[in-house]
Structure formats: C-alpha cells, structure tokens
Amino acid sequence: MNxxxxxxxxxxxxxxxxxxxxAVVMVFVWTPTEQTMGVVQKIFYLHLPVAxxxxxxxxxxxxxxxxxxxxxxxxxxxxxxxSAKVAVLLCSIVLLTGMIWGHSAWGQWWTWSPRLTFSLxxxxxxxxxxxxxxxxxxxxxRALVSAVYGVVAFLDVPLVYLSVKLMPDIHPSSIGLxxxxxxxxxxxxxxxxxLAVGLIAARYRLQRAETLSMQEAEDPPLDTIAxxxxxxxx
Amino acid sequence: xxxxxxxxxxxxxxxxxxxxxxVTLWLSVRRQRNNNQDTPGTIGEGSDLS
Numbered sequence: 001m002n003x004x005x006x007x008x009x010x011x012x013x014x015x016x017x018x019x020x021x022x023a024v025v026m027v028f029v030w031t032p033t034e035q036t037m038g039v040v041q042k043i044f045y046l047h048l049p050v051a052x053x054x055x056x057x058x059x060x061x062x063x064x065x066x067x068x069x070x071x072x073x074x075x076x077x078x079x080x081x082x083s084a085k086v087a088v089l090l091c092s093i094v095l096l097t098g099m100i101w102g103h104s105a106w107g108q109w110w111t112w113s114p115r116l117t118f119s120l121x122x123x124x125x126x127x128x129x130x131x132x133x134x135x136x137x138x139x140x141x142r143a144l145v146s147a148v149y150g151v152v153a154f155l156d157v158p159l160v161y162l163s164v165k166l167m168p169d170i171h172p173s174s175i176g177l178x179x180x181x182x183x184x185x186x187x188x189x190x191x192x193x194x195l196a197v198g199l200i201a202a203r204y205r206l207q208r209a210e211t212l213s214m215q216e217a218e219d220p221p222l223d224t225i226a227x228x229x230x231x232x233x234x
Numbered sequence: 235x236x237x238x239x240x241x242x243x244x245x246x247x248x249x250x251x252x253x254x255x256x257v258t259l260w261l262s263v264r265r266q267r268n269n270n271q272d273t274p275g276t277i278g279e280g281s282d283l284s
Contacts, residue, residue: 013256013260017253020249020253024245024249027245037237038237039237039238039240039241040237040240040241042241043240043241043244043245046244046245046248047244050248089251089252089255092251093247093248093251093252096244096247096248096251097244097247097248100240100243100244100247101240101244103235103240104235104237104240195252195256198256199252199255199256199259202256202259202260202263203259205263206259206262206263206266209266
C-alpha cells in the first residue's frame with residue numbers, strides 16, 4: 001500500500017516537473033513577444049500564477065485556522081502552519097519577480113504603490129506568523145494564538161487584490177493578451193498550482209510527524225512508562 | 235541589464251526557490267521514513283510516512 005503511495009507521489013512530482021519544464025519552453029519558444037514591454041513581459045506568465053497560488057495558500061491557512069478554532073484539533077494547526085510556510089515562499093517569489101520586472105519596466109526595483117505595499121505587508125504578516133509560533137511553549141496555546149492570527153492575517157489578501165482596482169496604482173490592473181499568450185498563461189497555472197499543492201502536502205506530512213513525535217515525548221504511552229523501571233520519571 | 239537578462243533572472247530565481255524547497259522537503263520526508271523503519275514502534279509507524 002505504502003509502495004503504491006510512494007510511486008503515486010513520485011509520479012505526481014515527475015508530471016509536475018515535466019509540465020513546469022514544458023511551461024518554461026512554451027513561454028520562451030512558442031509564445032510571441034509582447035510589443036510594448038518586450039521579453040521582460042514573459043515574467044508575467046510565472047508572476048501571476050504564483051501570486052494567485054499565494055492567495056490560495058493564505059486561504060488554506062485561513063480555513064485551517066477557522067477549523068482549529070471550531071474543533072480544536074491539532075491537524076488543523078498542522079495544516080495551517082504548513083500552508084503558511086508555502087505562502088511565505090510563494091509570496092517571496094511574487095515580490096522578487098515583481099521587483100525584477102519593475103526594474104526593467106519602471107527603472108526602479110521598488111516603489112511604494114498600494115499593491116506592492118500590501119504585498120510586502122502580506123509577506124511580513126506570514127513571516128511574523130512563523131516567527132511568533134516557536135516563542136509560545138504550550139502546544140494548545142500556540143495553536144490557538146496562531147489560529148486567531150491566521151484569521152486576522154488573511155484580511156490583507158483582499159486588500160492586495162482590490163488595492164489596484166480601488167486606488168491609483170502604477171501596477172497594471174489588467175493586461176490585454178493575444179490568444180497564444182492567454183493559452184500560455186492558462187497552461188502555466190497548471191504546474192505552478194500542482195507544485196503549490198505538492199509542497200503544502202509534503203510540508204503537512206512532515207509537520208504531522210513532528211507533532212506526533214512531540215506528543216509522544218510529552219505524553220508517553222502507558223506501556224512505555226510501565227516498562228521503564230523509573231516509571232517514566234527519569 | 236537587458237530585458238532578456240531580467241526575464242531569465244526571474245525564471246532562475248523562481249525555479250531555484252520552488253524546486254529547491256521541493257527537494258528539501260523530499261529529502262526530509264525520505265529521512266523521516268528511514269528513521270521510522272530503523273526504529274519500529276515509534277511514532278509514525280503505520281502513518282503516511284512509513
């Protein structure tokens with residue numbers, strides 16, 4: 001059973017890697033170069049899917065946090081922290097690719113426009129989420145504080161999305177694309193989404209194992225205590 | 235830097251970060267699985283990781 005599971009996992013990662021490689025080839029070989037911005041516009045095919053998956057990862061943390069507040073089950077906290085870690089990684093990529101694009105398009109690495117600022121705030125919020133957690137010793141208290149924080153931090157996601165529509169911003173709100181460009185963009189969503197899902201799932205498996213290991217250390221099973229001559233008090 | 239260099243740099247950064255993290259997780263899961271096999275009866279036995 002576990003061998004089948006391992007093979008399915010391996011197949012999933014191989015398909016994701018192949019699709020990712022295919023997407024990169026598609027972007028640089030098949031897709032026409034945009035006339036106004038030139039080659040640098042090709043960053044967009046990666047930037048947008050990664051940004052949408054950042055929102056999705058934040059959403060998973062948000063839902064898992066609500067799940068924990070509702071049911072107080074450790075699995076929800078494990079899922080929340082796993083997706084928060086992936087959200088930080090994805091948000092870092094969004095900021096970096098955006099900065100590289102901005103340097104070419106605007107002539108500067110960074111500008112304090114509403115969308116960029118809210119995106120940086122989003123990154124900082126989830127970094128803080130991960131930094132704060134280890135400082136709380138009690139497992140239940142850590143999960144509770146993280147869950148409340150996970151719900152509140154998600155409020156920045158709609159701000160990132162809507163800022164460009166509601167406030168004057170240098171960041172483009174929509175880009176007209178030729179049919180081949182649209183096809184490439186849609187294709188790029190597939191490997192990036194599969195990768196994000198795979199990363200959250202892998203991180204979650206590790207997180208569960210770490211939690212179970214800690215639970216075992218904190219509350220050893222009765223037969224272990226009985227087998228220990230010191231009664232488990234050493 | 236030319237626009238082509240910018241575009242390639244963005245793709246290299248993304249690939250390194252995403253796939254670097256994926257490989258790190260894969261290695262960690264494998265190490266965890268091996269640890270579980272070495273010490274039967276510990277946590278993780280019968281779980282997804284074993």
